[in-house]
Amino acid sequence: MELVDRIIEKHHGEASALIQILLEIQSKNHWLPKEALDRVSEKLGVPKARIQHVATFYKAFSLVPKGKHEIHICMGTACHVRGATRILDAVQERTGIKPGETDLDLKFTLQTVNCLGCCALGPVMEIDGKTHGKMTPSKVAEVLKNYE
Amino acid sequence: MKDVQLTIDGREVKAKEGMTVLEAARKAGIFIPTLCYHEKLEPYGGCRLCIVEVEERGWTKLVVSCVFQVADNLVVRTRSEKIDRIRKMILELLLAHAPDAPELARLAAEYGADRNRFDKESSFCINCGLCVRYCAEIKKKFAVGFVSRGTRREISFIPEIAAEACWNCKECFPLCPTSFLQAAYVLTEAFFPKGNPSG
């Protein structure tokens, strides 16, 4: 809660900074707990319903805790044309989760993203910020094994 | 307020600057179908049913009459083959969500919309926003709001606010064209904070 207050202070409690404030909380805390949203609503004078919409409208926000490792699969057009759907299928099969979900032991969170800008390496899978390029379905198991 | 003269369906209509085409039409007794419009609320422009053809400076375009403002010498047509086609499609798309909604059924009859054109969708909510906007603009309680976006967009109550504010109000209930609102409220009651009487 201290963290939340500090972030709100930094933006002078301005209602128009709502999205920027939530982005910072999300980035430092890895998710947006309800208490944090209620606090933001109180301090900014923004109705909870509006914050609820903002927090669910934007993909950057997560209302549930995320897994230890975040898998981002690029579904941009260039990667799609190079077979990104097959990579996604292979990852779904190995991890048992679908995009937007986190597995039960909070190990992996799977998300699709639209264009990481590494089209030359497509299809691309990013895990914890590290880019794995030129992916093939057969490489997926190998890459995932490295993440415990 | 400056006076404005426009033509709607061949009729001369007098209006005031700042009025919308829908308001001017209603004043003149010309009917344009709407779903998400309510005279006490800010125009929303979401259902697109009130779409009309306007001719301005030689250009014809389709606009939603609940938002588009009147202008001098504006020529408006509220029905045409294209407009009717679009309204029919909009109704068919909404009927996939709520095939039995009385308002939709009435308009469907007028435009020949087929309630079975599309497979049934799982949610009744047609996202007209009347409940959300009423609670926000008139009651200022913000007990219900939108969640998500795109095809996943829906309305959702805030349990702790609804627990306090809704039992003695429920003014939004009759506004919902599909009764999804009432169902959503009942489901939310399960999340009311303990010790909060709901009746």
Next chain:
Amino acid sequence: MAKINSPAELEAFRKDLVAKRDPTKPLISVCCGSACLASGSGEVAAVLEEEIKKQGLSDKVELKKTGCHGFCERGPLMVLRPEEVAYFHIEPKDVSEILSQTVKEKKVLDHLVYADPAAKEKVVHEGEIPFYKYQERIVFGSNGIIDPKNIEDYIALGGYRALAKVLFEMTPEQVLEEVKKSNLRGRGGGGFPTGRKWEESRKVQSDIKYVIVNADEGDPGAYMDRSLLEGNPHLVLEGLIIGAYTVGAREGFIYVRQEYPLAVENVNVALRQAEEYGFLGENILGSRFSFTVKVHQGAGAFVSGESSALMTAIEGKVGEPRPKYIHTAVKGVWDRPSVLNNVETWANVPLIINNGADWFTRLGTEKSKGTKIFSLVGKINNTGLVEVPMGMTLRDIIYKIGGGIRGGKRFKAVQTGGPSGGCIPESLLDLPVGFDELTKAGSMMGSGGMIVMDEDTCMVDVARYFLDFLTEESCGKCVPCREGIRQMLKILTNITKGKGKEGDIELLEQLAETACEASLCALGKTAPNPFLSTLKYFRDEYEAHIKEKRCPALSCKDLIAYYINPEKCQACMTCFKNCPAQAIIGGKNLIHIVDQEKCTKCGTCFEVCPPRFRAVEKISGKPVPPPLPEEARVITRKSKEK
């Protein structure tokens, strides 16, 4: 660093900077744009720093970490100046040799230079490499020579000269006239005349106005704006300040998507330095013009890149578009006049001021002037960012610069304009690139994504892909878009799964009309474009899917089967070992067969079967031949003759 307080001081400072820089001193520019970083250029740069110290070269050679050079296919890459020797696919282990051979001895390392795959000849100098040679890099070119985190690099090149000229030698009306004369059109997708937009805002009486940089760049496959912001943020900033002066704004916003952390970082560094040196804030360069900029991050919504939605997001609300009956140039952020332009549009402004509108109009076609940066990606050999003059043909871009189709496959279509655009087939490859030309062909310029597709791409799936993208990204407020796209996606998905039926195409066309005519914003209005353009040029593919349950490109999973040709299989066991579903029945000297019940169509067997056998085939639209009985599958190999 004391603030620069006049144009004269700026010129003196610039002269000083240039005098201190020795153009003959060896300089290594290493590309540290996001794409090269993903390929490992960060490690290469780190090793370079270390080695330079170790080999005692610290005062003999300078290392510069620059932004994106554009030739992303061949990264990590570097250019050694002043000779302009270009090295590609560099690994950390090459560094020591590069320093000892090329820097010290001026010897070129053959294995690192560009080799033309067709001609097999090596090209040593950057400017002669076909990829760069045919481009016209007036905007993007500086990326290769400046360190984005150092404003002095930009100033030494002539940076902020345009701003000084505008503030002290031109009135806002004169600047406006020049921009109008240049015919600069928005580079974000709309192609709206920039001068006209500025004029509209300028005319409104309001003491508060805003100028905004749209760096949301949501089109998947497009990353030009990112590279411009990462590599040369001051160019964009200078354009923005000039725009603010012209329109009468004192506050600006740079809206960057949060998926671009390096761009956000470099922009913030640039803003800080610009303020320090006196190009932002109160009394810029001693003129009486004051201007400040705030950075706003996007939060993961494609629709927020739409100009009215972006402004709503800046207000802290959900990024929903507004009806545009009154232009945002008149009523935008907080209902104030707001001029929103794309990153690339702003970047062109200082060039127009420095060189004049006439210089700008010499490039391009009649109605589309200047250049455009495209992200040339997909099934192409030279993937990267290319800047070409408007009017260059698609054929030249794809073959001369792009090096043709990967893997020797056949070209099928090129997709431009992102989810609002369309596919252009081979028959139209000689189309000159330009706003109106592309729109007439059924596509649009868009932000600059140019995705090349080959014979293995299913065009029905392309339409489905874009609609899938849009169902997620639509704000959901209006019925024609939210519901229309929902139904279109359902129908297209069924078609790709072999469940298409007669009447589907007509229904799709009607849904397309509703979305085009009645949607609230451009996302909905242009959503049917990928479908309409693929239908126009590839109708036969739609009909094959619907009538024959066949995918001509052999791509749609539900319509293909993997089959091992018994005449070609040599029982090498490679697919057997790699199949993740254990769906291959086989053994040593036993021709393999695919168990169609277990097969998940992942394509691994097709991938791993050795090229000399090519035994795995994809079948579509006809039944899979029944498997041979086991006895017939035994291979008897001739024993080696002694």
